Amino acid sequence: MTVTAAPRHERATSTRHGTGFWLIAAVFAVSMAFSTVPTPLYPIYQREDGFTPFTVTIVFAVYAVGVVTSLLLAGHISDWVGRRRVLLPALALEAVAAVLFLVWPALPGLLIARFVTGLGVGMITATATAYLLELHSAHKPNAGRGRFELVSAAANLGGLGAGTLVAGALAQFVDAPLRTPYLVFLVLLALSAVAVAATPETVIAPAVKPRYRPQRIRVAAADQAGYAVAAASAFAGFAVFGLFTSLAPSFVAGSLHHPGRLLAGVVVFLVFGAAAATQAASNALSPARRFTTGVVAQAAGLIVLGAGMQLSSLMLFLVGGAIAGGGAGLLFKSAVGAVAAMAAPEVRGEALAGLFLIAYLGLIGPALGLGIATRFLSATTAMLWFTGILLALLGATAATNRALRS
Template sequence: MSQAARARTAHSRRLSEGASFHLQASIISSFLAGSSAPTALYAVYQSSMGFSATMLTVIFGVYSIGVLAALLVFGRLSDHIGRRPVLLAATLAQAAAMLLFIEADSTWHLLAARLVQGLITGAAVSAAGAAMLDINKQAGGVANSVAPPIGTALGGLLSGLFVQFLPAPTALIYVCLAAIYLFQFACLLQTAETVTSRAGAIRSLVPRLALPSMVRRAVLRTIPTLVATWAVAGFYASLGPKLMRGFGGNHAALLGGFALAVFSAIAAASVLATQKAQPLKMLKTSSVALLVGLLVSAIGIKQTSLATFMIGTALLGVGYGTGFQGSIRSVAALLAPEARAGALSVLFIVSYFSMGVPAILAGYRLTATGNVQRTAEELGIAALVLAIAALLAELRGHGQRSSGE
């Protein structure tokens, strides 16, 4: 076969832009599913390894630290060397990382596995998110918001089902995830690059949080919403099963995964339902949904009413979905292609810091008080203050824009 014929054959085997777009979205979803998979497993790990509530949230939080570190170092790398090489390395490494979870037999091994998982996820999410924006800016903004909660919902629900009904859940779920990552690696081999490589790859590894001037105000305006929504998400993912013991007894693991799945699934549905709405209107909706959801959830906890708590959880999911999508779209609309991965990294840095640190503080408070309901109420009050601050910021910003028109 001639070189030209081989080239035509290779090109014909390339995935279409549509298929490549969905592959990128699936990578974000599957990586986030992997991050939430341990949610229902924490009780199993805690029983076998004997660590405290504080250590439980440290194990959860170290994942966020890994994501933050990777975003700081690798967040802009795909802008220089291309999305494809970063994602090929990430999917293969993530499949290998599942072996760390399967072999984990101590607290330190579990910490190491979560840290490695966070590092790989951080390197992947900004590259996959930027690749979707490269292919379709409008759909990419929506997919960047809907893919993470879909993945989180699936990971939380599946881990609860694995713990409740299947043998060896601390191994079986990671075997399934590793198979998915290997399949994605094989599919990536058939994709085309979406950006042109350019110089400066080594310099891009130096941590830098600088943002283009045209998006700084938009990013600052989204911070209260991001902090509030991701802090709530972190609590559900780390201490949700413990809180569920007050509702479900022996089914706490399943209910904990289910609560996280409801939160995340409603978030994804909210993204899809509001994808044509103005980003600033979504941020305002997010603040209101957070306020009401936190109050309803608090009533459910106080009255030990699972139905009331789940309604509050669903409202919080609306707040998370609209807030995250509004944040991404309000920033992405202002960005040139070569700045997308770097700017998205900043948003993810704020988000994962907000998810990890409050969860660790909540674990510390739970160890000190021994009362998970009280801890949930304290975190709820802090998130309530942030939601009010976010709403006031949006109202003030709307007033300034109206007076300037």
């Protein structure tokens, strides 16, 4: 039997797609990391400008509104204009936000910079996820999706955690804590643009482009119930992430009396790091087992987190956050995998954009609700109510999924 080698140009194309896969993974990680840079810095902003916890949640909600706005208006258009033509403007928006953080550190500048950051992130999330899947398939056409799922989740959630850790460390050990982190990421964003330009495009533009319309949540009619479960899972997972990227650093510094800047970054990093780690370790699990494990882990973590708040225990708070984050990571991976599998290739970016849209609504609603609640209740009481409501949502999602499978 004679084995014929692939033509040289095919091998070269495959290599370019393989290199591009890792370049886009790095770009994805950098862009997501930049989005959480302000998180460990909020206590500094609060001290210098007299912010209240409610103001912090408004700043955070403005970012999430930017993400949702971008997902509605542009998160899906890479399906016909190309992945690179969406990623490059998105990175430019993040670079503009970095400049705004540097030159306008007052509250109005912070609000505008966070909104612009959200616009960039909304364009990047679904686009980069779809891009990674297509680059993976072009490089390893006969392989499963395990590598794609692992790397895309690590870039997304791992990047979110890395941003807080890097910013917290820089704020703790380097001069100008409200400038240095943004300067570092401005350089990284410029390098990311170069990486995108060097990566081959995976979308062939249609001869007749579809008429533009805002984002719709689209999936095959037969999968609507499964899509709803995936969307609820993503919402619940991102609600935990929203808690830790909005109020948790201030809660640790105030109610738990641990004001260190590096610790503020570590608190958030533990949650996202646990999410990325559980995703990496879950490849051997079936989709059904991954979903169930995610629900149980997030629920258990929320209970431990609530105990830590009630007892003013930093250790319990951190352990509960890590467990809840691990569960949220599994739920989010389950949701992305389910939607990527059920959506046809020509609408994959749109379906993923819809999923991310719902997920980021999970960031806005609970975080904003917590901020409002802290005006009338203690931070501990408000966060305990948050955990109770989220436990109820997890229970309803698990019950719906079980009914669909029975």
